[in-house]
Amino acid sequence: MRKIFFSGAVLTASLLLGACSSTDSPAPAPSARASHNAADATFAQQMIPHHQQALEMAKMVPSRSSNPKVVDLASRIDRAQDPEIRQMQGWLSAWGVAATSHSMPGGHEMSGDHSMTGMMSDADMKSLDAAKGPEFDRAWLEMMIKHHQGAVEMAKTELAQGADAGAKALAQRIIDAQQAEIAEMQGLLKQG
Template identity: 60%
Template structure:
């Protein structure tokens, strides 16, 4: 009788151990299953940006660089203090934006936009961007002086700004980066105001 009880006790312990083992195995399986049910985030989602953000930064850097080249022509050519002041403000606003967007591209592991092209060559490399001046237009502007230069510069910069606003609106619609979309909004607000100012100067 004692042997039977002992045998029953041993069998019970083994059964409990087996059940415990199965339970822990199920727990582990459940944990492993849980760890794989959530799909991994894409790189874009993790970094908070998408392809549109990269394109916006790359293109806007080149776009801004041409605006800086146009602004750099003003001293010594313009006879209008208001045009000279506006050119200084455009350069002061857009140069830091170029640096910010360049930093984004580095963080995103994207190729930086080329900003090393001389001003006369910008138009040939960015024909697909709205508002960009051709190399011929830049050369013609560089050859003008006085009132003719002021009129031509204002006409071209209005067109240039309108192109930047169009690009910024596309970024707001299709971009994913909160920072890039905020910059796009800032560009729209600032350049729309400058377009109004330049249209008044032309009159």
């Protein structure tokens, strides 16, 4: 009996070890590389410059706005989106994916007249840069609403097509935060 038991134990151990060391490549350990798909990479690659433009717009506000509520909103946008940019840059690095998919002069991906949802053209940005006071506030709110609507659309695409749990969680946070900010901005426009 003892010999049969020993043989059974050796056979079981051999089968378990054999399953772990087959001639196929070893199963990868869970990693950032294995958790993402092309939609996740596209989401990060596009949302980074999208957020960067929102930060550029937010940084215009303190020197041009006449409305403390607009100044406060711009400050909140700056505080929220800057860490999200760093988070997405970290994902792209961990995934071994280039940070940009369309490099353009000036440091901004797809800057100028382009088709990324919600992005302002160079002409829009120059016009905004030249405005002051209530004229600036109205233009800024209208542009930021469009910008946020674009980000929400991009985030919804990530939720529908992405695979990475972290990227999908960020997409949901973007949807929740930016839809609330859109409602706030629409309210500010009505007051103005």
